[in-house]
Amino acid sequence: MAYNVAEQIERMKAKNPAEPEFIQAVSEVLESVAPVLAQRPDYEEAAILERITEPERIISFRVPWADDAGRIHVNRGYRVEFSSTLGPYKGGLRFHPAVTQGMLKFLGFEQIFKNALTGQGIGGGKGGADFNPKGRSDAEVMRFCQSFMTELFRHIGPNTDVPAGDMGVGGREIGYLFGAYKRLANRFDAGVLTGKPLSFGGSLARTQATGYGVVYFAQRILEERGEALDGKRVLVSGSGNVALYAVEKAEQLGATVVSVSDSSGAVYDPAGIDFELIRHIKEDLRGRVSDYAEQRSSAEYYDGARPWGFGGEVALPCATQNELEAADARALLNGGVQVLAEGANMPTTIEATEMLQGAGVVFAPGKAANAGGVATSALEMSQNAARSRWAFEEVDAKLHGIMEDIYERCVAAADTYGHPGNLVVGANCAAFTEVADAMIAQGLV
Ligand code: NDP
Ligand code: 2IT
Numbered sequence: 001m002a003y004n005v006a007e008q009i010e011r012m013k014a015k016n017p018a019e020p021e022f023i024q025a026v027s028e029v030l031e032s033v034a035p036v037l038a039q040r041p042d043y044e045e046a047a048i049l050e051r052i053t054e055p056e057r058i059i060s061f062r063v064p065w066a067d068d069a070g071r072i073h074v075n076r077g078y079r080v081e082f083s084s085t086l087g088p089y090k091g092g093l094r095f096h097p098a099v100t101q102g103m104l105k106f107l108g109f110e111q112i113f114k115n116a117l118t119g120q121g122i123g124g125g126k127g128g129a130d131f132n133p134k135g136r137s138d139a140e141v142m143r144f145c146q147s148f149m150t151e152l153f154r155h156i157g158p159n160t161d162v163p164a165g166d167m168g169v170g171g172r173e174i175g176y177l178f179g180a181y182k183r184l185a186n187r188f189d190a191g192v193l194t195g196k197p198l199s200f201g202g203s204l205a206r207t208q209a210t211g212y213g214v215v216y217f218a219q220r221i222l223e224e225r226g227e228a229l230d231g232k233r234v235l236v237s238g239s240g241n242v243a244l245y246a247v248e249k250a251e252q253l254g255a256t257v258v259s260v261s262d263s264s265g266a267v268y269d270p271a272g273i274d275f276e277l278i279r280h281i282k283e284d285l286r287g288r289v290s291d292y293a294e295q296r297s298s299a300e301y302y303d304g305a306r307p308w309g310f311g312g313e314v315a316l317p318c319a320t321q322n323e324l325e326a327a328d329a330r331a332l333l334n335g336g337v338q339v340l341a342e343g344a345n346m347p348t349t350i351e352a353t354e355m356l357q358g359a360g361v362v363f364a365p366g367k368a369a370n371a372g373g374v375a376t377s378a379l380e381m382s383q384n385a386a387r388s389r390w391a392f393e394e395v396d397a398k399l400h401g402i403m404e405d406i407y408e409r410c411v412a413a414a415d416t417y418g419h420p421g422n423l424v425v426g427a428n429c430a431a432f433t434e435v436a437d438a439m440i441a442q443g444l445v
Contacts, residue, residue, distance in 0.1 A: 003037045003044045005030050012053060019102030021321055025109050025346060026053055032428035035417040040436075046444075048436045055108060056089075057081040060101065061151040063129055065144045068137055077148050079127035081161055082108035085438045088159050089125030090115055090374060092166030092195075095144075095173065097132040104128060106321070107166070110345055111374070113431035114367035117406045120378035125161055127152070133168045145176035152177075153184040158191035158384070164377050165195040167320065170241060171207070175200075191384035194377035203380035205395040206373075211245025211318070211343065212396065213372015216403040218314055218341040219253060221362050225338075230254030233312035235332075236273075237261045238319030239282050239289050242343045242370065246316050248275045259307035261319060262289050266307040271298035311335035318343030329355040342366035353424065368406050368427040375402045 012026050030049065037043060063075040078101055081089045091111040094104070104126045112124030131144055155161060165174055174195045181192055190201035198204065205212070219229050232255045236243050239260040247257045256272040267273075267289045274296060281287040281295075293301035308315065308328040315337050317324050321344065324332075329352035332340070340356055341364040342348060348356070348363075357363050376399050383389055390398075406427075413433075414426030 002039075002041050003049060005034050005037065008049050016102070016105070019100075019105060021106035021346070022102045022109065024350065025106040028350060028424070029109070029113065029428050029432065032425045033432045035419070035425070036429050036433055042440065043436055046436075046440050048439060051439065052083065052112070052435065053109070055080050055082045055105060056084060058101065058105075059151075059155055063131070063144065063147050063151070065140070065147045067140050075129045075131040075144070077127070077129040077151060078104050079152060079155055079161065079163070080104045080108040080125060081155070082124045082126070083112040083435065084123040085112075085435050085442065086116055087121040087123045089161035090122035090164075090377065091124055091126040092128075092164045093169045093173075093177075094126070094128035094166040095131045095133050095168035096128070097130055099128045099130045103321075107345055110367050112435060113428060114371045115374055116431040116434045117368055117409060117427060118371050118375040118378060118402055119405060120375055120402075122162075122374065122378050125163070126166070127163055128166065128169070131168075133173075138172070141173060142176045145173055146180040149177050149180035149184065153181050156181070156192055158189050158381070162191065162377070162381060163193055164374070165241070167240065171195065171197050171202070191381045194380040196380070201380070201384050203376060203383055203395055204390065204392040205399060206376045206380055207241065208245040208248070208396075209376035209399055210242045210370050210373030211247070212249045213375070213399055213403050214242070214246050214316055214318070214341050214343040214369050215249040215253065216372070216400050217364055217369040217407060218250075218316065218339055220404060220407045221339050221341070221364060222314075225362075228254070229314065232256070232314050233258055234314045234316060235259050235307050235310055235312040236316045236318055236343075237266070237307050237323060237347070238317070238344065239278060240319070242373070243316075243318035244275070244279055244282060246318050246343055247273050247278065250314075250316070251275055255314065258312060259310050260289050260292070261305075261307050263319075264288060265290060265301055265303040266305040266310075267293050267299050267301050268307070268310050269296060269299035308332050309335065313338045315340040316343050317347035319347065320344055321346045322349050324348045324352050326351045326355060328352060332356065333359050333361070337361055340364065341369040343370050345370065357422070357424070362421070363423060365424045365427050367431065368410050368423060371406055372399050372403055375399060
């Protein structure tokens with residue numbers, strides 16, 4: 001007997017009520033791996049689906065902190081330790097008011113397969129809190145991070161669970177978290193967190209890695225079609241860590257990036273986004289994309305808008321989950337899109353994904369296209385373990401090689417399982433079989 005995928009999805013819905021993003025992520029994976037499941041009755045005998053969809057451990061905890069006026073706030077912190085099959089739990093921390101346990105389960109579940117694709121020996125996890133860092137002073141963010149780590153420190157370690165950044169968590173937050181960990185544990189465990197500032201164990205090119213990796217992946221797809229990014233119009237959404245460095249690399253490769261956005265609106269700049277200006281506004285001033293439009297005569301700001309209607313051959317959604325829905329897919333198709341690579345995690349709804357694939361767009365799912373960030377985190381762990389530091393060019397070259405490998409693995413698995421060219425099926429089948437086979441080899445744990 002082999003698994004009945006529809007039954008499994010129904011079971012997941014009943015077992016995880018009120019976790020729509022988690023159900024969406026699980027449904028996408030399970031439907032993609034149907035051709036694997038049909039060939040592998042041993043996966044059902046080993047209850048792989050029941051086990052792989054159940055986090056090994058979820059830690060949830062109170063995070064009390066005081067703001068600058070002395071007022072007390074209480075947030076909820078989490079760490080979802082989803083799978084340690086391939087290595088220590090690895091994945092980012094998200095600080096955003098919309099964070100729920102279900103959202104972190106979706107992100108942790110995706111992380112298992114993404115991390116498998118990197119080939120770097122890392123398991124899957126995710127964490128965070130429903131804390132809103134926007135408008136908070138450095139001192140408030142520091143106190144929040146210290147309180148968060150007061151609980152988290154007992155659960156993490158360089159060979160146990162290695163958090164990093166995600167939305168709302170960058171070098172500043174990782175620095176405060178690292179300082180708090182070091183004090184509580186009385187250990188300078190450089191490899192306990194990645195995305196660290198360079199002066200205490202951070203890796204060169206980790207800041208750039210996710211955005212650069214997305215662009216390397218898109219470039220690889222274009223090469224396969226006998227094309228290149230040079231001369232293409234590129235639509236980027238978001239203006240955070242992933243978006244900024246996607247803009248930089250796409251422009252280095254000769255593309256014109258015509259948009260960036262945030263949760264307030266979108267900027268259209270047909271002259272090409274001025275990378276240094278948007279980087280300065282976002283990283284140095286913690287400003288908004290509307291500030292960019294005010295300072296740049298070629299740019300227009302559209303309040304409340306998304307960038308998908310601006311027209312371009314390449315789309316790189318780099319903001320957040322479900323930011324690209326059916327109407328947006330239609331707008332992209334009208335604007336001549338040929339390639340879409342997901343910089344964010346699950347930015348495209350299933351309906352929009354199917355519309356784009358149906359129209360012949362090459363669609364690269366986040367677990368493949370944005371894996372460069374976590375892959376470079378694994379390179380940071382290697383450097384920390386060896387107490388060494390590699391040059392920017394060396395890390396970047398390794399990142400580039402890893403993105404090429406992931407592309408090849410996705411293409412090969414898509415062929416093997418009868419869906420040539422379908423990178424969603426390819427990514428899911430390649431990653432799922434690797435994790436499932438390792439689970440069987442490790443016995444019932
Ligand atoms: P940041 O916090 O640095 O940036 C997030 C960006 O997305 C901001 O510009 C933010 O705008 C925007 N955004 C948030 N919510 C919305 C919304 N509802 N509509 C439109 N824009 C929105 O996060 P990252 O760049 O690190 O992460 C972006 C995505 O990439 C996430 O999905 C993350 O999980 C994923 N990712 C990140 C990796 C990393 O290494 N950092 C690695 C792989 C994936 P605003 O300021 O208004 O909130
Ligand atoms: O979604 C992701 O892959 C990340 N936020 C990066 C995780 C990491 O451990 O670098």
